[in-house]
Amino acid sequence: MIGRVAVPVVAVVTLALPAVLDDSALAVYILLGLAAMVTVGVSLLMGYAGQVSLGQGAFYGIGAYTAALLTLGGVPPLAGLVAAPVVAAASALVVGTPLLRLRGHHLAFATLAMQLILLSVAGQLEFTGGDIGLQGIPQFGVGSWEAGGAAAYAYLTWAGLALVMLVTRNVITSRPGRALRALATSETAAASSGIPVGRYKLVVFALSAAFAGLAGGIYCYYTGYVAPGSFPVLISIQYIVMAVVGGLGTIWGAVVGATAITLLVQGLDGLATLPGMPSYAPTVLSYAVYALVLIGMVLFMPRGLVPALSRRRKSLSERV
Amino acid sequence: MLTVTGVSRSFGGVYAVRDVSLSVADGEVCGVIGPNGAGKSTLFNLITGHLAADRGEISFLGRRVDRLAPHRRARLGMSIVFQAARVFRGMTVRENVMVGMHGRTNAGFVSAALRLPRHRRDEREIAAEAERALGRVGLSEWADRPADRLPIGQQRALQLARALCARPRLLLLDEPASGLRGEERERLAALVEELRAGGLTILLIEHDVAFVTRLADRVVVLDLGQVIADGPPAEVRADPLVLAAYLGQAS
Ligand SMILES: Nc1ncnc2c1ncn2[C@@H]1O[C@H](COP(=O)(O)OP(=O)(O)OP(=O)(O)O)[C@@H](O)[C@H]1O
Numbered sequence: 023m024i025g026r027v028a029v030p031v032v033a034v035v036t037l038a039l040p041a042v043l044d045d046s047a048l049a050v051y052i053l054l055g056l057a058a059m060v061t062v063g064v065s066l067l068m069g070y071a072g073q074v075s076l077g078q079g080a081f082y083g084i085g086a087y088t089a090a091l092l093t094l095g096g097v098p099p100l101a102g103l104v105a106a107p108v109v110a111a112a113s114a115l116v117v118g119t120p121l122l123r124l125r126g127h128h129l130a131f132a133t134l135a136m137q138l139i140l141l142s143v144a145g146q147l148e149f150t151g152g153d154i155g156l157q158g159i160p161q162f163g164v165g166s167w168e169a170g171g172a173a174a175y176a177y178l179t180w181a182g183l184a185l186v187m188l189v190t191r192n193v194i195t196s197r198p199g200r201a202l203r204a205l206a207t208s209e210t211a212a213a214s215s216g217i218p219v220g221r222y223k224l225v226v227f228a229l230s231a232a233f234a235g236l237a238g239g240i241y242c243y244y245t246g247y248v249a250p251g252s253f254p255v256l257i258s259i260q261y262i263v264m265a266v267v268g269g270l271g272t273i274w275g276a277v278v279g280a281t282a283i284t285l286l287v288q289g290l291d292g293l294a295t296l297p298g299m300p301s302y303a304p305t306v307l308s309y310a311v312y313a314l315v316l317i318g319m320v321l322f323m324p325r326g327l328v329p330a331l332s333r334r335r336k337s338l339s340e341r342v
Numbered sequence: 343m344l345t346v347t348g349v350s351r352s353f354g355g356v357y358a359v360r361d362v363s364l365s366v367a368d369g370e371v372c373g374v375i376g377p378n379g380a381g382k383s384t385l386f387n388l389i390t391g392h393l394a395a396d397r398g399e400i401s402f403l404g405r406r407v408d409r410l411a412p413h414r415r416a417r418l419g420m421s422i423v424f425q426a427a428r429v430f431r432g433m434t435v436r437e438n439v440m441v442g443m444h445g446r447t448n449a450g451f452v453s454a455a456l457r458l459p460r461h462r463r464d465e466r467e468i469a470a471e472a473e474r475a476l477g478r479v480g481l482s483e484w485a486d487r488p489a490d491r492l493p494i495g496q497q498r499a500l501q502l503a504r505a506l507c508a509r510p511r512l513l514l515l516d517e518p519a520s521g522l523r524g525e526e527r528e529r530l531a532a533l534v535e536e537l538r539a540g541g542l543t544i545l546l547i548e549h550d551v552a553f554v555t556r557l558a559d560r561v562v563v564l565d566l567g568q569v570i571a572d573g574p575p576a577e578v579r580a581d582p583l584v585l586a587a588y589l590g591q592a593s
């Protein structure tokens with residue numbers, strides 16, 4: 023029901039915005055779309071399949087580095103962009119095999135540790151450019167066409183987001199999706215219905231990593247450089263906050279949550295970079311805001327914005 | 343159909359199931375009774391693979407299954423209705439029942455994401471089978487409600503529908519009548535009778551001895567993890583060992 027109203031509205035706004043926004047606003051718009059893409063994966067993983075990951079930023083980074091390294095090595099950007107989600111998903115399959123035996127906060131800490139390890143490895147290795155990272159990544163392009171400005175990346179980002187949302191919706195409303203939702207409640211009962219629980223958890227982890235990897239791939243072409251500092255742990259926490267704010271287990275919630283948090287953080291960044299503020303103010307403020315927003319949501323709107331709003335609308339229409 | 347030979351399982355050095363052997367013939371309804379903590383649910387978990395046996399063999403349909411994962415045993419044709427309700431939250435009653443078809447269909451992530459013909463074919467089949475199972479347990483009217491808000495009796499029926507959706511060869515029911523009121527209990531008994539008439543093999547744990555006597559061809563009595571009697575209901579009820587086990591519990 024939300025979908026029927028929201029899809030056309032969002033589609034029109036999405037298509038119109040790149041034409042009217044200036045470059046700095048477009049940067050926010052693109053980063054928002056990329057964050058939403060990762061957050062859809064988080065919502066699928068946490069909200070539907072009941073598995074926690076505090077390391078989605080790692081897959082975002084893996085996607086970005088994959089595309090950057092390939093393209094710098096002379097591979098066409100399109101192939102680099104396709105490889106980004108594939109390599110991220112493959113990495114998830116490898117690390118997920120031991121990690122997904124863990125549950126709840128054990129799994130959360132393990133995925134967090136995975137990202138920390140990956141960041142320090144990327145900071146040490148020569149071929150990833152160490153702490154400085156990789157620079158001079160060519161523009162994205164297909165054949166002779168090259169993405170000229172920010173507007174092209176905005177379209178690319180939002181097309182990617184639409185694809186990710188469509189795949190998620192299709193998966194959720196089908197046999198494998200029901201299996202994921204079932205194992206979120208009871209792995210035992212799911213297994214007795216013939217669901218290979220371990221394999222399904224691995225696949226959904228890989229799918230969410232692929233979404234993050236795709237976003238990372240677009241990111242590297244847009245910014246032209248990647249470095250370990252682009253993928254801090256804070257970014258993984260941010261995706262969780264976005265998913266929770268929008269409403270876990272709703273696809274639109276991921277987009278709404280990403281939008282709400284991005285705009286909020288933008289506003290605060292303006293505040294934190296005012297003259298006289300210390301240099302660490304933006305980071306500290308973001309952490310504080312994430313914490314406050316999370317606590318506020320858990321207390322007042324535990325199911326998130328989208329479920330709360332659609333329920334209010336439903337009860338209103340029932341009253342009339 | 344099912345042969346359990348010398349199966350044991352202990353928790354922290356205490357046997358929950360000790361050297362249990364039993365076999366269930368095709369089409370038989372076999373009752374399992376025993377005092378609280380006798381090891382009945384543990385035995386079911388060993389048969390379905392949710393617990394690993396320390397010792398012993400389990401064969402199902404002529405094939406060793408004791409090393410198989412639970413979902414593999416389910417796919418061979420075992421369905422269990424657990425003692426505690428395990429209803430999938432955040433899903434409707436219908437969706438819950440549809441999950442029961444998982445083992446009999448195979449459209450995966452790719453077919454679903456791309457909406458391939460296989461996905462559509464499976465969805466049609468799953469929906470039809472779920473509808474049938476819902477009707478069978480009398481849940482059709484509740485089909486589109488959130489499953490976690492059903493009263494306990496309906497949750498039990500829901501699990502039964504999910505189990506039936508898998509078209510099992512062997513159905514394991516762990517105290518299906520507990521918490522049910524008179525008419526619900528009667529309805530359940532009628533359904534079990536109907537399933538038996540249809541040739542389904544059933545293992546039935548139940549405290550209510552009258553309920554078991556009415557439905558079971560044979561009764562196995564467990565006490566302290568061991569089989570203390572095995573035979574027709576009337577014979578078992580008169581067995582001095584059985585009487586002692588129940589009296590011991592009552593005192
Ligand atoms: N996972 C477990 N860990 C430790 N002990 C267990 C476990 N499962 C069962 N037990 C113990 O094994 C024994 C048998 O338990 P079980 O649940 O099989 O009994 P039951 O016959 O089903 O009883 P009830 O009629 O109360 O359902 C009990 O003493 C129980 O405490």
Ligand SMILES: [Mg+2]
Pocket residue numbers: 382383384425516
């Ligand atoms: Mg029990």
